[in-house]
Amino acid sequence: MTEPLIEFEGVFKSFGDNAVLKGVDLSIYRGEVTTIIGKSGIGKSVLLKHIIGLLAPDAGEIRFEGRAIHQMAPAERKAVKMKFSYMFQGNALFDSMTVYENVALPLKEKGRVPFHEIEERVHEKLTQLDLAGIEARYPSQLSGGMKKRVAMARALVTDPEIVLFDEPTTGLDPIRKNAAHAMIVQYQKTYGFTGVMVSHEIPDVFYISQRIAMLDQGRIIFQGGPEEIQESREPVIRQFIRGQVPENLQSALNEL
Ligand SMILES: Nc1ncnc2c1ncn2[C@@H]1O[C@H](COP(=O)(O)OP(=O)(O)OP(=O)(O)O)[C@@H](O)[C@H]1O
Numbered sequence: 001m002t003e004p005l006i007e008f009e010g011v012f013k014s015f016g017d018n019a020v021l022k023g024v025d026l027s028i029y030r031g032e033v034t035t036i037i038g039k040s041g042i043g044k045s046v047l048l049k050h051i052i053g054l055l056a057p058d059a060g061e062i063r064f065e066g067r068a069i070h071q072m073a074p075a076e077r078k079a080v081k082m083k084f085s086y087m088f089q090g091n092a093l094f095d096s097m098t099v100y101e102n103v104a105l106p107l108k109e110k111g112r113v114p115f116h117e118i119e120e121r122v123h124e125k126l127t128q129l130d131l132a133g134i135e136a137r138y139p140s141q142l143s144g145g146m147k148k149r150v151a152m153a154r155a156l157v158t159d160p161e162i163v164l165f166d167e168p169t170t171g172l173d174p175i176r177k178n179a180a181h182a183m184i185v186q187y188q189k190t191y192g193f194t195g196v197m198v199s200h201e202i203p204d205v206f207y208i209s210q211r212i213a214m215l216d217q218g219r220i221i222f223q224g225g226p227e228e229i230q231e232s233r234e235p236v237i238r239q240f241i242r243g244q245v246p247e248n249l250q251s252a253l254n255e256l
Pocket residue numbers: 015018020038039040041042043044045046047198
């Protein structure tokens with residue numbers, strides 16, 4: 001098998017006495033979309049933030065192309081970071097900037113992108129996400145779903161090599177959710193990017209991901225293809241992906 005692009009080995013992370021990651025081993029491969037699933041509050045966002053160094057592990061190692069990130073010199077770490085684009089929860093759009101300015105920002109930060117090309121690429125991304133015509137609006141004038149799509153346009157506008165998505169479709173209506181998923185697939189086909197996504201959209205993510213990783217009780221309890229996880233006989237996995245109610249809750253409900 002080819003070498004993973006990103007690899008977690010024995011990663012631990014606690015916040016005070018809240019131990020969130022308890023020995024995470026995870027491999028992410030180039031050109032694939034890997035989706036991390038698991039219960040709410042289990043640590044999926046925490047895991048994602050470790051990939052780009054927004055959080056540092058207490059123990060264990062995270063490698064990029066086989067090199068431990070924490071051993072890299074600042075310049076090398078910066079160069080790695082430049083390959084990433086991300087869309088995190090809360091969108092983090094700049095309220096004082098218009099939609100156009102928000103989406104154009106990563107292109108401007110890159111430098112050396114001609115003005116007319118910035119305009120073209122921003123327009124193209126906004127159109128693809130059904131947002132044409134709102135360029136002059138401010139985030140406070142947008143619905144939650146629109147903000148999410150603007151954040152996605154911003155994450156993709158530079159055609160990045162690696163994109164991290166934290167629940168990119170939560171709160172979108174079913175049509176826009178499908179459009180956002182279709183866009184991820186289309187982008188992957190066109191640009192072959194590596195995607196790491198946290199999502200609760202089951203079963204949708206099985207159709208758009210090449211790999212699924214399930215986080216439970218601080219560890220990755222499954223990583224493999226979408227077909228494989230759907231065939232898993234492991235009760236915790238079966239229950240989670242089928243949305244089955246645990247037996248004790250089921251019997252409690254029966255007694256109501
Ligand atoms: N910066 C932080 N400081 C302290 N605790 C944190 C911090 N970030 C996350 N946590 C805690 O880590 C745990 C995991 O949070 P995380 O957001 O990763 O869960 P999640 O699996 O992404 O949840 P959801 O699916 O609901 O978004 C939670 O208990 C959270 O309170």
